[in-house]
Amino acid sequence: MIKRFLIAIVLLGLIAGGLVGFNMFRDKAIQDFFANMPAQAVTVSTVTVEPASWTPVIDAIGTVSASRGVDLTVETTGIVKELNIATNQRVEEGEVLVRLDDAVQQADLTATRAQAALDKQALERALELRERGVGSAVTLQAAEAAAAASAAQVEKLEAVLQQKQLRAPFPGKLGIPRVDEGQYLTPGVAVVTLQDIDTMRADFTVPEQRLSQLSVGQKVRLTADGDDTAFAGEITGIDPKVDPSSRLVSVRAAIDNPEGRLTPGQFVRINVEMPQENDVIALPQTALVTSLYGDYVYAARPKEGEGEGDDKTLEARQVFVGVGRRSGRNVEIVSGLSAGDVVVTAGQNRLSNGTPLTIDNTLDPATGLKREAAAQ
Known part of the structure; x- marks a missing residue:
């Protein structure tokens, strides 16, 4: 009986030792497999750092309004006898819009x-x-x-x-009529709005630190939400005082609006153009990554230990940079990079130091279009 019991214990020990050994062998094999498995290359877009011309801008937001715009009303009381207005009608100066009895x-x-x-x-x-x-x-x-x-x-x-006649004081476009024939009118009642939208004015504010950089006649570019068209204009007036509560300066610019795409009261983004500078290093803003430790980019560089041949393997290297001004889709780099560096502009979320890279520059990450089409 005892002999059988000892044999069972020995068999049980052999089985347990085999299971433990098998698990240790399996874990070691898996560890060795992943340790020796080559990392998968990540496909990214890149750009080569080159000094170029830079036109710095002052970014601002503002509101556009018509260069001339009024809500028309009559000068005396009376009943509307003739109503010669229609929605969005263009009228000339002196044209009779409403005639009272x-x-x-x-x-x-x-x-x-x-x-x-x-x-x-x-x-x-x-x-x-x-x-x-x-x-x-x-x-x-x-x-x-x-x-x-x-x-x-x-x-x-x-x-x-x-x-007894309401005439257009200047050429422009009418809004929606607010009166009807036969209606009794009194002075002060708005009949219709008249807006001269061929030339618009944009009112915006800039910080007081920028006041010395502004001047009348300075060029501006303006864009509206939902419309990528850039409208050109120039500064026509600068408020001579700073608002003591906000520390902002009010500025007005005249904007050409030949196609009437801008509407009075519309929210717009404004770029005040500064003098052009040369030999400035700038990158697309998509290349820049911001973290708690600072701003950095990923540079595509040859793998350590390899030669400089055409078939060299590229890997990602994290490079911390100093950031300067921003203009449109670009950002100025003041330190950390030099001419000739290749910087990743798309795909950084899958990168870390040493990640192998495959470069594909057929698409422009800023626009989503092929680079040839974007260039055109």
């Missing part, structure tokens, strides 16, 4: 003109009699006064009739 004023003007004509004839007779020596100076003076008064009354009634 002026029947009474027209009748008064007709009567006054008749009286003025009669007084003019009386004046002509008085002058003729005076020249013959049979008329008195008093009669002539009375005729002159009556003719002048009648002419002044005609001018007054003509001015009253002008008040």
Whole structure:
């Protein structure tokens, strides 16, 4: 009995030792496999660092408005008799938009003109009699006064009739009419908005530290959300004082808007162009990675220990850089890189030091287009 028990214990020990040994062998084999397994190359886009011309800008946000824009209203009370306006209609200066009921004023003007004509004839007779020596100076003076008064009354009634007409003060585009024919109007009631949008003005602010870099006539570029078109303009005015609460300076620029793509009240992004600089190292902003330890890029460099042949293996190397100004899609690099360095611009999220690289520059990561198409 004891012999059988000892045999069972020995067999159990052999089985347990075999299982433990097998597990140790398996773990060691897996470890050796992964330790010796070559790392998979990561496909990235790159750009070669080259000093180039740089046009620094001052970034700002602002609002555009029409160079001339008003909400039109009438000068006197009355009922709308004619309504000559339509939504988005273009009008010229002096064009009649609304005519109020002026029947009474027209009748008064007709009567006054008749009286003025009669007084003019009386004046002509008085002058003729005076020249013959049979008329008195008093009669002539009375005729002159009556003719002048009648002419002044005609001018007054003509001015009253002008008040019954709403005319365009300048050329532009009308908005949505807010009145209808037959409606009784009073001064102050907005009839329609008129905006001259051929030339817009953009109002924006910049920090007071930038005030010395601004000047009237300086070129600006403007873009609106949802529209990649860049609109050109120039600064037309700079506020001579700094807002003490915000420490900002108000600036106004005139923007050409020939196609009417900008709308008054629209939010826009503005770049004030500074003088061009040469031999500046700049990279696409997609190449820059920001972390708690600083800004860095991944440079594509030959694997350590290999030669410099054409078939050399490239690997990623983390390089911390000093960042300067930003302009559009580019950022200035002030330290850490030199001309000729190859920097990764897309695919950094899968990289670490020593990761093998495969370079594919057929696509521009900034636009998603082929580089040939983006260049065109």
